[in-house]
Amino acid sequence: MHSSATFLIEFGAIILGLGLLGRLAGRLQFSPIPLYLLAGLAFGEGGLLPLGASEEFVAIGAEIGVILLLLMLGLEYTASDLVSNLKTQYPAGLVDMALNALPGAALALLLGWGPVAAVVLAGVTWISSSGVIAKVLGDLGRLGNRETPVILSILVLEDLAMAVYLPIITALLAGVSLAAGSVTLAIALGVAGLVLFVAVRYGRVISRFVSSDDPEKLLLVVLGLTLLVAGLAQQLQVSAAVGAFLVGIALSGEVAEGAHNLLAPLRDLFAAVFFVFFGLHTDPESIPPVILPALALAVVTALTKIATGYWAAHRAGISPKGRWRAGGTLVARGEFSIVIAGLAVTAGIEPDLGPLATAYVLVLVVLGPLTARYTEPIALWLTARRTASADTPPAHGAVPAAKTLEPVDDGGVDR
Amino acid sequence: MSATPLPGIGVKYDLTTREHEHMSVIAHRDGTRTVNLYRSDDPDACARSLHLTVAESAALIDALMPAHHSPNLLHTTDLGLVAERIELAATSHWNGRLLGETRMRTDTGASIVAVLRRAEAIPSPAPDFRLAGGDTLIVIGTREGIEAAAQILGRE
Numbered sequence: 001m002h003s004s005a006t007f008l009i010e011f012g013a014i015i016l017g018l019g020l021l022g023r024l025a026g027r028l029q030f031s032p033i034p035l036y037l038l039a040g041l042a043f044g045e046g047g048l049l050p051l052g053a054s055e056e057f058v059a060i061g062a063e064i065g066v067i068l069l070l071l072m073l074g075l076e077y078t079a080s081d082l083v084s085n086l087k088t089q090y091p092a093g094l095v096d097m098a099l100n101a102l103p104g105a106a107l108a109l110l111l112g113w114g115p116v117a118a119v120v121l122a123g124v125t126w127i128s129s130s131g132v133i134a135k136v137l138g139d140l141g142r143l144g145n146r147e148t149p150v151i152l153s154i155l156v157l158e159d160l161a162m163a164v165y166l167p168i169i170t171a172l173l174a175g176v177s178l179a180a181g182s183v184t185l186a187i188a189l190g191v192a193g194l195v196l197f198v199a200v201r202y203g204r205v206i207s208r209f210v211s212s213d214d215p216e217k218l219l220l221v222v223l224g225l226t227l228l229v230a231g232l233a234q235q236l237q238v239s240a241a242v243g244a245f246l247v248g249i250a251l252s253g254e255v256a257e258g259a260h261n262l263l264a265p266l267r268d269l270f271a272a273v274f275f276v277f278f279g280l281h282t283d284p285e286s287i288p289p290v291i292l293p294a295l296a297l298a299v300v301t302a303l304t305k306i307a308t309g310y311w312a313a314h315r316a317g318i319s320p321k322g323r324w325r326a327g328g329t330l331v332a333r334g335e336f337s338i339v340i341a342g343l344a345v346t347a348g349i350e351p352d353l354g355p356l357a358t359a360y361v362l363v364l365v366v367l368g369p370l371t372a373r374y375t376e377p378i379a380l381w382l383t384a385r386r387t388a389s390a391d392t393p394p395a396h397g398a399v400p401a402a403k404t405l406e407p408v409d410d411g412g413v414d415r
Numbered sequence: 416m417s418a419t420p421l422p423g424i425g426v427k428y429d430l431t432t433r434e435h436e437h438m439s440v441i442a443h444r445d446g447t448r449t450v451n452l453y454r455s456d457d458p459d460a461c462a463r464s465l466h467l468t469v470a471e472s473a474a475l476i477d478a479l480m481p482a483h484h485s486p487n488l489l490h491t492t493d494l495g496l497v498a499e500r501i502e503l504a505a506t507s508h509w510n511g512r513l514l515g516e517t518r519m520r521t522d523t524g525a526s527i528v529a530v531l532r533r534a535e536a537i538p539s540p541a542p543d544f545r546l547a548g549g550d551t552l553i554v555i556g557t558r559e560g561i562e563a564a565a566q567i568l569g570r571e
Contacts, residue, residue: 076423085422134423141464144427144439144451149419156422257444322459 011057014043018272029139031132033334033365036272037358040279041287058277063240065274066339067230068267070241073130073159074248075256075263079199082249085156092150092312093157099304101126107297113350116172120344123165124357125301129334130155132365136329136372147313147322151329154312162336163192163242169340170239173347188238195246203252211255215262222251222259223266241339271335278342279358286355294359302367305330306375321376328375332368337361448472498555500531501568505548508570515542523563525556 018032021039025032086093104125108118133155137143167188171181199206210225212218226247233243251259309327318326341357344350419427425443432438437458441449446469454462467475503509509517520526530537530544531551537544546552554564 081420081422084420130423141451141461143421143424143441143449144453144461144464146459149421149427152422152424260444319457319459321457325460 007057014039014058014273014276015269018276022272031129031135031332031334031365031369032272033129033132033275033338034362036275037279037338037362040276041282041284041358043276043280055280058273058280061270061273062277062342063274064227065267065270065272065277066241066342067226067244068263068270069274069335069339070162071226071244071248072260072263072267074245075251075260076130077156077159077249078252078256079196079203079249082156082160082196083200085153086160089153089157089312092154092308092315093161095311096154096158096308097126097161099308100301103297103300103304107293108350108353111293111352113353117344117350117353119169119172120340120349120353121357123169123340124337124360125297125333127158127162127333127336127340128155128305128330129332129336129365129368130159132332132334132368133329133372136332136369139369140373142325142329145322145325147309147316147318147326147329150313150316150318151309151326154308154330158336159245163245164189166239166242166340166343167237169343171237173343173349174237184237187236188242191233191236191238192242192246195250199250199252203250206250207252207255210251210259215258218255218258219262222247222255222263239343274342275335275338278338278345278354281345282354282358286352287359290352290356291359294356295363297356298360298363298367301333302331302364302371306371321380324376324379325372328371328373331364331371331375333361333364334368337364448475450475495557496555497558497561498528498553499561499565501552501554501565503546503548503550503552503568504571506571507546507548507568509546509568510548512546513542514540514544514546517546517567519554519564519567523556523560523567525554525560525564527552527564528555529553 017039018036021035022032025035101122104121104123105118108114108121113121133151137148137151142148168181168185171184210218210221212221226244229247230240230243233246234240248256306324306327309325309330310323313323313326337357338361341354341361345354417429419429421427421441425441427439427441429437429439437453439451439453441451443449448467448471450465450467451461452463454460514527517527528539529552530540530546531553532547532549552568554561556564
């Protein structure tokens with residue numbers, strides 16, 4: 001009896017605290033993710049106020065949070081979105097992977113963490129935060145810009161790549177052998193392919209089965225189905241998150257719309273719990289030693305993301321200004337970097353990985369909206385200054401007019 | 416007008432006017448719309464982007480195309496003819512009377528070309544067709560003729 005009282009007090013205090021932090025973030029026009037992480041750090045072991053009674057519940061809540069994050073991601077897209085993006089945009093996806101996954105992997109190897117940690121850190125630096133970026137695009141009034149479809153299709157490809165990447169990482173972290181690992185991967189790919197196929201062909205049938213006019217029933221059916229499939233996927237070593245993502249993909253049209261609206265508040269609640277949980281499991285004292293590598297990684301991968309966006313927008317025939325905007329917008333990392341790092345932390349590999357990922361995401365989730373806003377003016381200013389000093393140093397009066405028209409040639413692409 | 420899918424957001428429709436001005440409308444998944452105008456110095460970027468709720472976009476459609484959305488009007492031709500739906504009230508004078516008794520074509524020049532009753536449509540009703548309250552009559556004629564017809568059919 002007594003412990004249930006302490007549980008309610010603790011859990012209530014956490015949620016209330018998160019609500020107030022979210023408000024603060026809203027007032028500062030910021031993503032609340034860094035604040036949630038900081039809150040977790042403050043409450044966790046070695047923090048200001050260690051929690052006891054509610055820890056187990058928070059752990060389960062965090063798991064549901066990840067499942068809901070991925071389910072909602074799946075609901076955002078239709079299977080045909082994914083297929084058509086894959087067909088036309090795969091070069092951008094490949095460049096994105098090569099430029100952004102490699103720095104993470106390289107750093108992990110450099111620190112001597114071994115190959116598994118390298119694959120994990122590669123994922124952390126690779127995947128941009130769809131949530132933060134979609135919000136930034138809306139806030140800056142750039143939804144109609146010509147580079148926006150390019151940005152979105154890179155995000156779609158990353159999300160699709162997650163469906164392949166997560167099972168791999170789950171298998172690796174479980175420490176299975178190469179043979180068993182490839183079986184798992186084959187199962188995962190097979191299931192993902194099958195779901196995509198079924199969703200394209202029979203999406204309407206599945207949706208009709210799930211569909212219900214009554215919001216209560218729709219909520220229960222979708223949530224139940226998702227948790228069930230996620231659990232089964234986990235059992236098959238495919239990762240619960242991917243199962244949830246595939247359920248989201250399979251639902252379409254009106255059902256997806258309805259489920260989206262019903263589940264959004266639930267997702268917000270449990271996702272916040274997930275970020276706190278991740279912070280809880282990171283000892284604040286473990287962060288200072290990794291702060292320098294985290295910062296270096298953040299700077300390098302911010303630049304590689306900018307290069308990725310620049311290249312992809314260039315490929316789509318967009319003018320230099322738009323290319324810089326596309327690059328700057330993609331910098332934000334967030335929820336999925338934490339999801340990936342979270343898997344590694346619960347599996348208990350490399351103890352420094354959690355703190356490093358926390359510091360890394362903290363930096364980039366704050367920096368992302370800023371680079372989205374300022375990459376273009378800064379890049380134009382820099383290139384204009386360089387060309388101005390190289391071409392005609394004395395003619396100062398004539399330069400400003402020429403500045404904006406000066407095309408940024410490809411020699412000046414990478415910073 | 417070209418359409419570009421924006422995965423996770425909706426669909427973007429682009430329009431370049433005859434005067435080479437470019438604008439676009441984003442139809443969001445939730446039914447709201449964003450109207451974008453582009454910068455002249457950077458045609459890839461929005462200069463102004465206006466987010467409209469469902470009701471606001473409906474109001475805008477009405478303003479752009481008044482005839483299109485008015486529920487009473489089926490079609491306006493270039494010949495000055497108008498088609499209109501006129502509903503008979505349950506208390507109408509014509510409830511239970513024959514169509515011929517309205518002397519519609521003689522008095523107004525407008526023709527009743529069809530009657531909609533519940534789920535069925537009766538095309539070209541004859542003068543001995545018996546009207547009932549709740550019927551919707553499709554009337555075609557000049558603007559003045561239709562107005563006169565509406566007056567006759569409105570008799571209680």
